[in-house]
Amino acid sequence: MDVLIIGGGIIGSSVAFELAKRGASVTVVERGELAQEASSAAAGMLGAHSEFSTDHPLIPLALASQSLFPSIIAELVELTNINIGWNDVGMLKIATTNEEDRKLMEHYEFWRRIQPQHVRWLTAEEVAQMEPYVQTDYGAMYTIDQQVDARQLSLAFAHAAIAKGARFLPYTEAYDFVFDDERIVGVKTTRGTIYAKQIVIACGAWTPFFAEKLQLSLHMYPVKGECIAVTTEKRLLRATVFAKNGCYIVPKANNRLVIGASALVHSFHKTVQACSVHELLARAMRIVPELAFATFEGAWAGIRPQTKDGMPYIGEHPQYANVFVVTGHYRNGILLSAITGRCVSDMVEGKEVPFDMTPFSLTRKEGKHALHH
Amino acid sequence: MDVLIIGGGIIGSSVAFELAKRGASVTVVERGELAQEASSAAAGMLGAHSEFSTDHPLIPLALASQSLFPSIIAELVELTNINIGWNDVGMLKIATTNEEDRKLMEHYEFWRRIQPQHVRWLTAEEVAQMEPYVQTDYGAMYTIDQQVDARQLSLAFAHAAIAKGARFLPYTEAYDFVFDDERIVGVKTTRGTIYAKQIVIACGAWTPFFAEKLQLSLHMYPVKGECIAVTTEKRLLRATVFAKNGCYIVPKANNRLVIGASALVHSFHKTVQACSVHELLARAMRIVPELAFATFEGAWAGIRPQTKDGMPYIGEHPQYANVFVVTGHYRNGILLSAITGRCVSDMVEGKEVPFDMTPFSLTRKEGKHALHH
Amino acid sequence: MDVLIIGGGIIGSSVAFELAKRGASVTVVERGELAQEASSAAAGMLGAHSEFSTDHPLIPLALASQSLFPSIIAELVELTNINIGWNDVGMLKIATTNEEDRKLMEHYEFWRRIQPQHVRWLTAEEVAQMEPYVQTDYGAMYTIDQQVDARQLSLAFAHAAIAKGARFLPYTEAYDFVFDDERIVGVKTTRGTIYAKQIVIACGAWTPFFAEKLQLSLHMYPVKGECIAVTTEKRLLRATVFAKNGCYIVPKANNRLVIGASALVHSFHKTVQACSVHELLARAMRIVPELAFATFEGAWAGIRPQTKDGMPYIGEHPQYANVFVVTGHYRNGILLSAITGRCVSDMVEGKEVPFDMTPFSLTRKEGKHALHH
């Protein structure tokens, strides 16, 4: 086999799909079901604009990834017939306090310079016309933001990879590496040793524990994110609404709305806290008061990989040239999945990556570009 | 057959059990699964003191029913081996506002006169010692209050009735009556007509629609009650805590806590509203702040039968002497199930009921005894 | 209001959609959730050919309904954005015994005369090439058969009707009619009386109990159908496979396969029998042996309305000209939903229906056209 990927989440599956398309012989090992961690828990926004209000090394990748999606979605649906729930109705950003007002304007001003054609300032009347249930004095509309069902997208990458010849082994846990004369030649798994020329580690928040076995210290920590879902009798929102207080409401099919997300650092405890349900409901009802009468459907959590400087790790191991690590996408894993699959595939093939990847290198000094939320 | 009971909830099942014990040939028709409505949704308090702060016709029945439970539970467990989750750790009533303070004291004073041996005033220190996670300045402890798993109790009544010879027909819907010369001789159901000498209608909130077919107008309406459940790593409560603001927290096995309940009048819509989840969490966290960190498990709703004067309907039909109606127990259906089974059985057998049942008659004038909450 | 529809299943929802499109003011009452009975339990085949091997009055409606679907699906998706899971990969009919061989050929010969362009006989080699996992000596391919997610289609009809102005009232149970001088002017429901000019009764297997209240005796009975679902790692089937032994296997998204269906007459008991799970698995593994290694996902049941002569009831009440009854579609409710919506709307509007509806009249003599299975 050419490439072994550890981790069957959206990043591992996207890399597998891209490599399989390029002709590689790919195997993915996943210790449980596919897409069971952060990949399934995400609300599925493909919002290239959400996270950035100033220049940031991730912006080129975010924009590139966003622009890839329409064609990738079509390709995945063609190959797998999976319902990915994609749409491109855009994202309405709003503010709920004076402090947030300031940040919203900064955000708007920043993006107006970069993508004037895709961002639009809305007055209260304009908001009322477009999204009559949203309580806000004004808003900024990012017209090209898209969204998906994150779990279905992740499964679609996996099944499309399978359609292209990749092999996925669920319930197969990697627990150590096999060395031969200072080189890594394979991985020990609960199904036995699997040998591979190249290895990609894409285990989300669990990645640092693998990296440690290879003398690589990643400055990372888990951040639990909790979401709730409600349904309504009539459609309350067209676009995703993202308040600067951190609360977002993402409209899905069948009048279902996903409301996210908390951020509990340093927690692998995949349960939902009572206070998070309370707080998410409080925030969402402040933005869309009509939500008070929505039907509560449930709540869930996912464990997202965050890094100390807010930048993902995407790169080659400093000693073991055939080992690649890709993790740390935090809240941007769904958005960045498409471009990450391509960049990692370039690296694995030894091609030049068409982006500056030095900010994401595994051995970087901690950077100054922490994300603003 | 001697007796046909319409309704497989806790009231119908309790009546079936008692009648079967007395030798009657009993059939129960239930349109869905047994105990699927209010009987399953209840938090399961057997709190004879909860609802009353002044003299009330239900008090004798409530106290009698409560005192029956220890022996009935033993009998049901013996017959069915169902885990009913019974315990008698008592109920702590507390206040969260000045207005509630006043009501709490009235409540305490009322019960101290009636049952001085079972009620105790607790200072902040005493509460802190008994229930250290509860935030309150003082409380009143009702030491003989009990609780059960309401659904399991309801199923235990049904299976104990079966053990005594009764027949339960789930997925069998009654939709009309069969008359013979001005007498009712049977019931049309989706399994065909069932003939019976006597008929008991115990359909909870759906009872008035049957009663109407018999020219009986019951002054009733449905009240949706919503509950949530959380679990905690350590045990936070020993006793049930019932705040005068209407919020109660009932500790169950495995560190599970049931928090109830909302009261939405005139709703058969068995879904959970977002605002109710928010409000129940808010109230519960005010009483036990540690609940903020509990694991949220889920939410559900039940439709409870309330009457205009707050009194159940338990009695014989004014025209059709072989038809009995029993409904309207609102929040007291679990508590009153034991005594209701006995009283209705007495009526069916033509015996004298050892309580004054006139306040519950089907033809009463609307009374003045509305329940205080 | 113009029209009140009793029943929020696929038939009631389709009628509501069509009437709302034509400008009527429509209300639908449903006693529980929408699409909760047979409409959700169906495997979702739109197989106009499945049920008929000889001339039959339903064939024109079945073919017309099938041909309507591609455009209706597009319309529903446009209006509701619901994922209906529609595809038109066709249906492969096979035989598993000599007796079935004979029936399969009769079936093929019958359809070859009617739709030679849409049916094709396949040799073992041809089957092996198209559906390599199917064990059969030959088969008949019905190339235009389609399939959907039945529950999603039903919800899409409902939400599209809402988009066109209809009102749906879930948890609202109709229990009697309101008469005014020998005319029916409304319906009593658990939300109060609803007045309407015209009333459509579309309650599936529960319809005869309503009809009885209007002195209409329908010769009907419930037939429980049970299904199971499995998932596989790779795609085993492209087309739906329907064996003449009554077992069908319907491929859904994400390598999910729905296997149906049992037929237990006279049962409203919506649970799944152990022997049905056993028998469905046995039959399916005989057709596709590889299914032995599929992951078992679950089982469910639905209660379908069957009539004594196998013909639906679609028509006007003989006495109450403003009351229409539509039920008895048995295994063809999903397929016939589209055309039924149109025909009933024509009747309600007093227009001529472009099909011979006399075989479906409410007062017909029992016919000779029982369906062959």
Next chain:
Amino acid sequence: MDVLIIGGGIIGSSVAFELAKRGASVTVVERGELAQEASSAAAGMLGAHSEFSTDHPLIPLALASQSLFPSIIAELVELTNINIGWNDVGMLKIATTNEEDRKLMEHYEFWRRIQPQHVRWLTAEEVAQMEPYVQTDYGAMYTIDQQVDARQLSLAFAHAAIAKGARFLPYTEAYDFVFDDERIVGVKTTRGTIYAKQIVIACGAWTPFFAEKLQLSLHMYPVKGECIAVTTEKRLLRATVFAKNGCYIVPKANNRLVIGASALVHSFHKTVQACSVHELLARAMRIVPELAFATFEGAWAGIRPQTKDGMPYIGEHPQYANVFVVTGHYRNGILLSAITGRCVSDMVEGKEVPFDMTPFSLTRKEGKHALHH
């Protein structure tokens, strides 16, 4: 801390309970929820006789463990109030083929010599009287066999340990050891490094991958076991029925029956195969034909740790005297949990274990005592 236990299943929890009772400071790390693997999947038989027809080193432990349960259950219920579902109605072993007849008699003869007071041969008439729904020509009744709800027992051990001062850390994954000068001083986990004087590895089927990190090669493999559950309207069985064909039917509360179990070697794939559901139903219906009409509830799988010689590993690491390994209980983990907790606690405390533990040593030569099934 004194002792760190890796693994929050029934074995780790039982050891934690016993050590905490003896005064040790105990922490248990579990990578997911407690009792989520084999401990929850088991049918819960405490059948000391099930597995042995000849002398076997496990028999003394099995009998000792079984005799401990009545008092341990009482202790756990007292400490935790968890419903463990214990009863001691015994086990009826039967044969379904001639070959099984021979084995059943051997089994009976073996146990009649050892425990004549607890085993009884039953004629067809006697079986018919005791278990009228069981189809068999004769049977052997093991009157002291007991059963529990395996998951609840596992949680009760954990919560009783907590009541005695132990600390349980769910969602905390151990992934490596910390060495200090050739000694193991702690464990790296996803919550950081935890130091401990002594370490117990009790990870069920996942144990060999930890052992490997300590140069310990355990001859083990996973065996997937699948079960199904059904419910019946009336009680079909009093005792557990265990056929020599490997199928057992365990009666639980509320007329629920657990039917087990398949045995798929070398599989960590925690899904249920379609063919297993089919086969379990077929076997169970052969033993109790009435089960055909039971309601199918669902199916699940667990991954059990089996060893090459069928003997558990319970012992001290040959090099690291402060590390203990306990695994490999295969189908006897629930039964052996009580005695294992005591034996391992003795080892940890440096006391003599009152059984011959050499057959279970970590460095034994593969033995000759493979279990007969």
